[in-house]
Amino acid sequence: MTALAARLVQAAMVAVLIGIATFVMMRSLPGDAAWRIAAGRYGYDNVDAAAADAVRAELGLGGPVLPALLQWFGDLLRLDFGNSLVTGQPVMEEIAHQLGASVSLALVAVVLSLLIGPPLGILAGLRPGGVLDRALLVVSTGLKAVPQFLMALVLIVVIAVQMRWLPAAGHGELRHFVLPALTLALGLAAVNARIARDAMARIAGMPFWSFAQWKGLSERQVLFRHGLRNISVPLLTYLGLQFVTLVEGVIIVESIFGWPGIGHALVHAIFSRDVPMVQGTALVLGLGFVLVNAAIDFAVRRIDPRQAT
């Protein structure tokens, strides 16, 4: 219960800090916001003084900082994120649409990475120094070293263009998930395979493991009864950290695969000084981070009650 309260306080602090930080950063960027917003709305062929003046008049830009910030917090308490300065649509609706796309992509990527990485890591960890272990070290180091941008292009060229198995880009159907999710998943799997491998090797060297084998359990039985639960603790803990990598990766992957997600939205909002949109997306990402970590803390406690002291 106290843990939950602590998390709530943490979430509130995150909201306040993100609100202030994004607001101050957006205000202190060089250049006139009305011009930037007008360029975002009407494009480079049509942005001119008349458009910038119309934007300035419509939005009442350039007012004092503090009232605007307090206004934003006030609206936030009523769960009102305001309207996008560029599209005029409610920020809440845009984020809901785009966050949904990002979250589904991220979830598929995490599941895919968990299907690829840990099983291979466990197999390698069971025979440390074996062929699979050495091969996995090379492959995972290699995969981790490849930038996601390059990985995405390689996958598109090989799987979409050469083999024609899957679409190169786009969204809306199940088949569009595979390549972007795989791009993200390979990077994640490269690391969690190593985590699983190290955890497995460590646990396989422990006395209780040998004891389980002595009492006559098969390798499979030992792994399923005594191994998996132990391995999942470092794996889950690391998953929380990987959330950052995931958000970072989603921004790049979304732009390459034309995915209408929150990373895409954030980049565009920053370019065109869409302050409510930047604040909204940053807030959602920040709170998402708190939520993911809280969920992982909770799960780890359930898996390993010893730490709950």
Add this chain to the structure above:
Amino acid sequence: MIKTFVSTVAAIALLAAPALAQADTTLDVVAQFEIQAPEPSTSGYIFTRMGIAETLVNADAEGRLTPGLATEWAMSQDGLSWTFTLREDVVFHDGTPMTSETVVNALEIARAKPGPLAGLPIIGISAGEGELTIALSEPLAALPAFLAEYRSQILAPASYGPDGAGVQIIGTGPYRITDLQPPLSLDATAFEGYWGAAPQIADVSYSGVSRVETRALMAESGEAEFVFGLDPASVSRLGMVEGTEVLSVAIPRTLLIKVNAGHPFLSEPAARRALSLAIDRAGIATAVLRYPEGATQLFPPSVEGWHDESLTPLSYDVAQAREILAGLGWQEGADGILTRDGERFALTLTTYPDRPELPLVAAVLEQQFRAIGVELTINTTNSSEIPAGHQDGSLDLGLLARNFGLIPDPIGTVLGDYVGNGDWGAMNWSNDTFATLVRGIARGEGGVAERAEAAAILQADLPIIPIAWYRQTLAVSDRVEGATIDPFERSFGLQDMRWAE
């Protein structure tokens, strides 16, 4: 254990396979543009290109005006009023008829938003029986061309909210929207009640994909049948790919340098001519843009009437450029940069990355200007910095791509850029002869000779320095036939395409 793992993966793959297979009867269009909102003033060009919304006036491939939702139009004797006869039996996608009142409503809303209509000398728009009349405070011969621009699209009254902001797109075009998901996608299907010939391909979709590499790969993999806006590198590769054809056409868009003619270094026309002589246009065109040739004057050949074959072409001559600058009192300093009265010939070139070729060309220009002793600092920033710098006078040079065909008659752009405030045109430059000529052309006086004379003044005075004429390229799958490419970028021409036998 390994066996279990392999068989699990195989099972997942098998289960997933049917879901991944596709039965595709939709024509997929991919371009770089994002749909912001169902709002004609910002994203209207996507709706007109996709054949969803229409304008009163259309333009053919040569820029000649053709009937759209208006069948004919005429100017009054004094030139102060235009009457447009509306097409009969046109219905909007929601089933309501297009009447003169609905057209006036759409135009009045468009006129209240930033755009070309806002700057016109329109006194009032009134609805008549099957026609509408636009009253002007001064003659404007090019008015019909302004009504061909995408922001003048005619939508049903239910398309607009109480404040005039777009809430949905209910047009009159051959396709009606079935699903609109900003910012990246739109699905549409043939509209049964269309007044013209029914489209041959019933279902179309639009996807916004901002990365040009991705778009090219989507064309190459056959994922999209119609891929718009390719970069030079992709064009040469896609040209060799089976199953894809690359179409290319010269468009009325020019790559140019906007010059602050009020800058102490650039106020003499001779100084601007020296900068122009320093530019190796053929080199930039072939190496960066992969076009056969650079620009020889501001207006590309596709801008009929304004392009003048007999005009002395802009040339490349470093020695002559140096000579001119020496004549203006510039002397080479120790580091090779010119100085005059203790001031270095150093300028900032502002450009924007929205068009990926601009920063590349800027880098080449830095080298070419250095060869005549002019130091360039490149500032790649938001596109709005150019008009903003124009307004506050801080701009030195701006590298930009200017479209003369947004309004099919270039007079609108010429008037705005070189006589009006000129956010994207001349800066601190005015020429009375030019202004008189252009205002006359706008009123409808003057023909080819006057246009050529105006173009010659720009060529001699160089308030802007032209560099290259653009080409638009797109890739079409051989699964479809009848694709064309519109130099005025008004339509993708989907309604004339059909599936290949």
